[in-house]
Amino acid sequence: MPRPSSRRTIPRTALARLPRRPRRRFGAAEPPAELAVKRSLKAAALRDCGRRCVYCATPLERETATLDHVYPRAHGGTDVPGNLVASCVRCNRLKGDLLPQEFFLRFPWAGLNFMRYARAVHRALKRNARRAVSLACAA
Numbered sequence: 001m002p003r004p005s006s007r008r009t010i011p012r013t014a015l016a017r018l019p020r021r022p023r024r025r026f027g028a029a030e031p032p033a034e035l036a037v038k039r040s041l042k043a044a045a046l047r048d049c050g051r052r053c054v055y056c057a058t059p060l061e062r063e064t065a066t067l068d069h070v071y072p073r074a075h076g077g078t079d080v081p082g083n084l085v086a087s088c089v090r091c092n093r094l095k096g097d098l099l100p101q102e103f104f105l106r107f108p109w110a111g112l113n114f115m116r117y118a119r120a121v122h123r124a125l126k127r128n129a130r131r132a133v134s135l136a137c138a139a
């Protein structure tokens, strides 16, 4: 009898892009240095965003916050502080791999909060957000 676990289905979208670095096995520990860097980036993002989700303004704790790449990694966005914000899990998932202007055009409320709370984010990203929100409001 074939084991069901031997036939894993892979979502079509997962095949479209190549992973940037080898995936860790599930449950495998992250290298300590990388973990420390990520932790301090997250702490800095939380502080800069006033401990709120920059998209829906929900207050966040260190445990509930996620680190969001405003310009998605899937589109070449990097780990620089000007591209990182604190967001809740729901908004992070809602945004997914959308470009910030696409996301704000679709959800202008997220753009309004972003302009208010993403204080340390790169200036060009804020400018883009402003443009997308006014486009969405004009439509």
Ligand SMILES: [Zn+2]
Binding pocket: 053, 054, 055, 056, 057, 058, 087, 088, 089, 090, 091, 092
């Ligand atoms: Zn949120």
